[in-house]
Amino acid sequence: MDRKPAGRDVALDAIADVFREHGYDGASLTTLSEATGLGKASLYHYFPGGKAEMAAEVFRHIGVKAQSSVLDTLQGGDSPPVKLRRFAKAVSVFYKHGRMNCIVGTMVLSGGGKLFEEQLKSSVEAWVAALAAVLAEAGFGRVAARQRAEDTLAMLQGALIVSRSSGQASPFLRMVRALPENMLAVDPLRGSQANPAPPNGSKRRPARAANKRA
Amino acid sequence: MDRKPAGRDVALDAIADVFREHGYDGASLTTLSEATGLGKASLYHYFPGGKAEMAAEVFRHIGVKAQSSVLDTLQGGDSPPVKLRRFAKAVSVFYKHGRMNCIVGTMVLSGGGKLFEEQLKSSVEAWVAALAAVLAEAGFGRVAARQRAEDTLAMLQGALIVSRSSGQASPFLRMVRALPENMLAVDPLRGSQANPAPPNGSKRRPARAANKRA
């Protein structure tokens, strides 16, 4: 199998950054040209299919990176809690601790949703399957495991968006820090029937007396 | 105060739909013209500032609708659990039970992020403040209440994206159904230290024996 010229893969990183930052519709060939240092014609040399092919290749490229640097942390003989802690660390690094967007979420909402429906779906599926496998290993039923995995991805996506909107990384950091215990907790997304009365502060925070207004 | 012509507000609904569906960059004047039934020049009659003004007005418009049909459910003398259940119902309706995007999240990722930074931030702030007020009323400390409110919004955003990506409403519906109890639960986002061992199925599901592979 003849591998593609070396320039292509390094260009792909720059291209990915542009799509992540500006979305699919917002990424112009001019911008892509500047970001890669290649002229427009050169881009078409590497990607005859134009912008659409660039985006498709970016998905492939990111998918491979995500697999090796994030999802693979869920493999191996360690216990589920250990795996999930590794995973959470890797996720935080992968998204630059909340400062970098998820390109999948970005594409879905910025013009690539219809165009790359299949790739986006299978990307989500890869993450769900990997997480669900660990949860199943931890003792959750098949359906419950998949639901928890989906919910976890949703929280990740949402935390990234909120962090971006507000310009603060803290929502993402909080989410990713709580992720391992949260995923294995008894009923994190269904509420705990055991404790209907809310506490007046958590045990790890100073929890000054609640000052209600008025 | 002279109120604007009637055609403007009905056009605004169609315009909002276009932005929600295609994002800011993806919404062309041609599309907007077709969706509203107005010619381009007529659109400029109503919105001299062009597309940017349309988007800005859409935010205002949606903000008012969100306030009256969703956030106002958190007002009144009822108990926090009652308010949050009302809120969850309203949210589900507001987003067409997972089939409709959040325009704020969409805009952030589709070209309007820089342009409408202030409006987007204040929109998020309105939701956070409204939810945090209820949580404070429920006894949470000021900081914890805001964090929980942020986390809830993040989950909502993420659930909408995952639902859209996967084409299934179930992640969103699950999230919104669990929202009231989840928000008041002891430590939903920080994991419960009391139960390190995961159960083998939840109490409300058949929970067939976990079938691990291999």
Added chain:
DNA sequence: GTCTATAACGGGATAGAC
């Protein structure tokens, strides 16, 4: 392989008739 130049097209925005 990479460049300059340019074609073909669609975008946002305006003018002016009605």
Added chain:
DNA sequence: GTCTATCCCGTTATAGAC
């Protein structure tokens, strides 16, 4: 207020020199 016609510019995409 709404329309048709038009302008200007940026965009995608290609041709052809080097």
